[in-house]
Amino acid sequence: MKKYLMKGNEAIAEAAIQAGCRFYFGYPITPSTEIIEYMAQKMQKVGGTFLQAESEIAAIYMVFGAAGAGKRVMTASSSIGISLKQEGISFLAANELPAVIVNITRTGPGLGGLGPSQADYFQAVKGGGHGDYRLIVLAPSSVQEMADLIMDGFDLADLHRNPVMILADGVLGQMMEPVVFHNRKPIEVDKSWATTGAKDRPRNMITSYNLQNEAGEAKALYLENKYKGIKEREQRxxxxxxxxxxxxxxxxxxxxxxxxxxxxxxxxxxxxxxxxxxxxxxxxxxxxxxxxxxxxxxxxxxxxxxxxxxxxxxxxxxxxxxxxxxxxxxxxxxxxxxxxxxxxxxxxxxxxxx
The missing domain is CATH 3.40.50.920 (Rossmann fold)
Incomplete structure (x- = not known):
């Protein structure tokens, strides 16, 4: 199979396109900027939509909209930007919307620096936003895995109706290694829940607002049980x-x-x-x-x-x-x-x- 010499960030972007991602919303930040640059160049050529949002907060809610319509959508940022997205990530999880979020981490706290770090682990695996929720978090250790885990990430997001985070540090984002793309087809899942227009069917409602405590508890217990199933099935x-x-x-x-x-x-x-x-x-x-x-x-x-x-x-x-x-x-x-x-x-x- 043909090998390409690519940066980790470029491999992520190309793998996302090959995985069927047709919507990308983001805001540039080092050391993840090559992802948004690649998407800006390539997304329109494959019939997709690229938009540089005015902020990280705006970007994550654009992701929410595309995910709610059942589309494969991704955003990427680095540490500080991921912090700004946390409210929207909590909303994605609460509404069971599949999306892929990439964090090419840099140092902190605060502005920190541009060097690599793994100090966003708690934020990723414990739920950086409000409420009880979980992201599926995948951690590559090579450029090849950057590509492979993006493809897996979209499939896992669709399969479990849950946001997936790729947690990779600045070294992996910037290093160059040979990478092979395997031309995998996306899994097929039922997305009858999506908000795609209701002319010929009952309308779908996407909301996590529960005014009745009993309904709120039922939703929380449902999500808890779902996470238990993911925990049993998806350990790698x-x-x-x-x-x-x-x-x-x-x-x-x-x-x-x-x-x-x-x-x-x-x-x-x-x-x-x-x-x-x-x-x-x-x-x-x-x-x-x-x-x-x-x-x-x-x-x-x-x-x-x-x-x-x-x-x-x-x-x-x-x-x-x-x-x-x-x-x-x-x-x-x-x-x-x-x-x-x-x-x-x-x-x-x-x-x-x-």
């Missing part, structure tokens, strides 16, 4: 050199790419070390830990944040083994030698061959 992860691992690194995105090199080095030094890389950040891949929980002696979580995913790892390990943490922040990526040294300090295995 990658394992690396886990066949006999006694110590396990846990990392996603760019951090996971770097950790693989650390795992190889520690293996060469005689330590049985492996990696679990969550691909779905929500639902968190609890099933990846179940078969190893009794044999693992320790975990080390690596993040470009002050420590967010580490909380989910601790919840899943549930005290069965110690959980160490290593991080870099402010746009600095994890460092190979520092991670190795942290491993030795945390588990007191220097000089030992496991």
């Amino acid at each position: 992860w990658e394992v690396y050199r886990m066949e006999d691992a006694e110590y396990v690194f846990v990392a996603y995105g760019t951090s996971a790419r770097i950790v693989k090199g650390v795992v190889d080095t520690l293996r060469e030094e005689g330590h049985k070390v492996g990696l679990i890389r969550p691909i779905t950040l929500w639902p968190f891949p609890e099933k990846a830990f179940t078969p190893i929980i009794q044999k693992v002696k320790g975990y080390m979580v690596v993040e470009m944040s002050a420590g967010q995913m580490v909380e989910d790892v601790k919840l899943n390990v549930n005290g069965a083994a110690p959980v160490a943490f290593y991080s870099r922040q402010g746009g600095i990526t994890p460092q190979h030698d520092e991670m190795k040294e942290k491993f030795y300090q945390s588990f007191d295995v220097r000089g030992m061959r496991i």
Whole structure:
């Protein structure tokens, strides 16, 4: 199959078009701007609609309108812009509207900087807007996965009638790698709920407003049950050199790419070390830990944040083994030698061959 050398942001945009996305609304912000630039050039050529909104808030409500009409629609931004979209994202989830939202993260809080970060994890997986809701959150670690997970994201959004977020950092958005597009056809789902005009059928109503408490609770319980089903069905992860691992690194995105090199080095030094890389950040891949929980002696979580995913790892390990943490922040990526040294300090295995 033909390979293309592309930036991660470009691969996201092209994959969205090939996945049937025909509506894109957004506002430029570094390090995600190549996505809106690509869509501006290509969307009209495929019969779609591109619009640079006056703000991130306007963009997310344009997404709401297109999603309500049953169309495949996407928006993208970076950290600050995603914060501005949170009210609209909550509305999308409440009304069960499928859409794809891309966050090419940069540092924070506040304006932060343009370097890569993973400090938007809580915002993505815990629900950054108001109310009890969940996004399906996918975390690529290569340009190829940027493309593949966009295609998966649109299918998952339609299948579960739920917004999907692609959470990728600025390194992945800006790096160039070969990518293959697989010419996948979108899944076919019933969208009789969409607001497409009611001349020949009863009208559809899209609203999340509940004046009766009983109706509000019924809707909340319905969504809770839906999320339980997604949690059971959609957990995804990658394992690396886990066949006999006694110590396990846990990392996603760019951090996971770097950790693989650390795992190889520690293996060469005689330590049985492996990696679990969550691909779905929500639902968190609890099933990846179940078969190893009794044999693992320790975990080390690596993040470009002050420590967010580490909380989910601790919840899943549930005290069965110690959980160490290593991080870099402010746009600095994890460092190979520092991670190795942290491993030795945390588990007191220097000089030992496991």
